[in-house]
Amino acid sequence: RARSDAGEPVHFHSESTHIQLDERLTIEEQLRHALARDELTPHYQPKVDIATGKVTGFEVLLRWHNPVLGAVPPDRFIPIAEQTGLIVPIGTWVLRTACAQAGRWAREHGIATRIAVNLSIRQFYQKDLLQVIAAALADADLAPQALELEITESIAMSRVDVVERVLGGIRDLGVELSIDDFGTGYSSLAYLKRFPVQRLKIDRAFVRDLGRDADSAAIVASVVALGHGLQMRIVAEGVETEAQLALLRALGCDEYQGYLFARPMGAAAVPPLLLASGP
Ligand code: C2E
Ligand code: MG
Ligand code: MG
Ligand code: MG
Numbered sequence: 582r583a584r585s586d587a588g589e590p591v592h593f594h595s596e597s598t599h600i601q602l603d604e605r606l607t608i609e610e611q612l613r614h615a616l617a618r619d620e621l622t623p624h625y626q627p628k629v630d631i632a633t634g635k636v637t638g639f640e641v642l643l644r645w646h647n648p649v650l651g652a653v654p655p656d657r658f659i660p661i662a663e664q665t666g667l668i669v670p671i672g673t674w675v676l677r678t679a680c681a682q683a684g685r686w687a688r689e690h691g692i693a694t695r696i697a698v699n700l701s702i703r704q705f706y707q708k709d710l711l712q713v714i715a716a717a718l719a720d721a722d723l724a725p726q727a728l729e730l731e732i733t734e735s736i737a738m739s740r741v742d743v744v745e746r747v748l749g750g751i752r753d754l755g756v757e758l759s760i761d762d763f764g765t766g767y768s769s770l771a772y773l774k775r776f777p778v779q780r781l782k783i784d785r786a787f788v789r790d791l792g793r794d795a796d797s798a799a800i801v802a803s804v805v806a807l808g809h810g811l812q813m814r815i816v817a818e819g820v821e822t823e824a825q826l827a828l829l830r831a832l833g834c835d836e837y838q839g840y841l842f843a844r845p846m847g848a849a850a851v852p853p854l855l856l857a858s859g860p
Contacts, residue, residue, distance in 0.1 A: 608661050611647045616674055620647050623679050624845035625696070627854065628816060628838045631830050636858050638695035638729065640838060641679040642845045643671075663701055672704040673713055680721035680728060682848050687723070690852045697729040697759065702736050706743065711750045718754070725755030729780070732758065734766035737776060745775060752777035759816065764800055774811050781808045783834070785819030791828045798832065805833040 615621050625639040645653045662668040679696050686692040704710060718725055730751060737744060737760055751758060759780035760773070764787055783804055790797035801817070808815045817829045820839030829837060843854070 605661065607650060608653065608658055609665055611649055612645075612658055612662060612665070612667055612671075615645060615647065616671060621645050621671065621674070622847070623675055623682070624847060625851050626838055626845040627843050628697070628836050629842050630836055631826070631834055634858075636694070636855060637836055638697060639851065640697045640731070640845075641675060641699070643675055644845075659701070663703055666703060668701045668703045669707055672701060673717075675699075676714065677717045677720065680717045680723045683727055684721035684723040686852060687727070690855075692852060692855055693727070694851075694855065695727050695729055695757070697731050699731045699761065700736070702733075702739065705732060705736050705739075705747060710747065711754065714751065714756060715754055718756075726757065729757040729759060731761040731782065733761045734763055737773070737778075738766055741772075741775075748776050748778070762818075764804060773807075778811075778813060780814045780816050780836075782816045782818050782838075788817050788819045788825055788829070788839070789821075791825050798828065801829070801832050801834070809833070 622644045623641045624644050626642055627636045628638050628640065629635065630637050643655055643659075645655075645658055647653060659668065662671055676698050679698055683694065683696045686694065707713070714728075714730075717723075718728060748758060757779045758777060759782055760776075760778055761782050762784045763781045764784045781804060783801060787797045787800050791801065792798075805815050814835040815833070816836040816838060817825075817834045818838050820826055820829065820837040820841045822841060825839075826837060826841060846854070
């Protein structure tokens with residue numbers, strides 16, 4: 582650390598900017614080879630029915646372990662994958678790998694569950710998206726109802742003509758849809774009814790603040806009312822405490838996901854979990 586004559590640390594204003602840029606470039610460089618070097622692993626986090634306590638499915642969450650950078654969280658590398666376009670091959674790989682995994686669970690363990698794969702905006706606007714989805718299902722020998730795609734509210738709010746056509750195509754394949762991180766964007770609620778969406782996922786921020794501020798409870802209550810009015814199921818993300826779960830139940834939420842039940846886990850942990858939690 583550089584010091585002035587007086588012994589004070591010398592602050593170079595741009596220092597942290599350089600470090601951030603450097604890290605960004607390293608992530609980008611390493612991410613280019615992550616697939617070929619087999620550094621990516623899908624993990625699976627259960628979604629649970631609040632009324633019955635049964636596991637209704639799993640969200641697929643990507644994990645990256647790189648020899649140079651160590652474990653890099655998705656919030657660091659997914660945006661870079663988006664900006665560079667690497668998300669398209671990576672996203673296709675996640676979809677195909679998770680479908681293949683669910684197909685094997687069904688054949689080898691008799692497990693019928695649903696996997697939910699996150700779709701980024703770049704993938705959403707990929708020309709052959711519907712063919713990519715259909716091929717992933719066919720090659721995995723997986724029923725379309727066993728797959729769900731999560732799109733963010735911001736994707737749903739992008740070009741309405743394209744969104745309606747792509748979502749309609751996904752529905753026609755028999756694949757389910759949910760809107761992720763709901764409540765963080767500015768969707769007009771009326772707009773949502775145009776889309777063939779089965780689930781709304783309430784963003785973790787509202788769940789975190791439940792019980793701390795009345796606004797979050799009011800927002801959750803209105804999302805529940807809106808979603809139920811449109812025949813959608815409401816899923817709460819990021820549930821960490823029994824108190825949050827109790828409030829969500831009282832507010833009429835249908836499903837939850839969070840560390841309270843389980844963290845995202847490797848594929849090998851899924852069959853034992855389902856066998857333990859019963860049919
Ligand atoms: P998301 O789709 O909203 O996923 C939920 C995030 O909340 C995950 O973070 C999950 O691990 C985390 N989470 C679940 N329960 C709890 C909890 O009780 N407490 C807390 N604090 N967090 C909880 P993760 O795995 O770090 O992923 C972050 C984001 O990265 C995801 O947000 C999603 O937008 C993106 N992402 C992850 N995997 C993929 C992928 O395969 N494709 C794409 N396009 N995006 C992905
Ligand atoms: Mg998600
Ligand atoms: Mg989410
Ligand atoms: Mg999120």
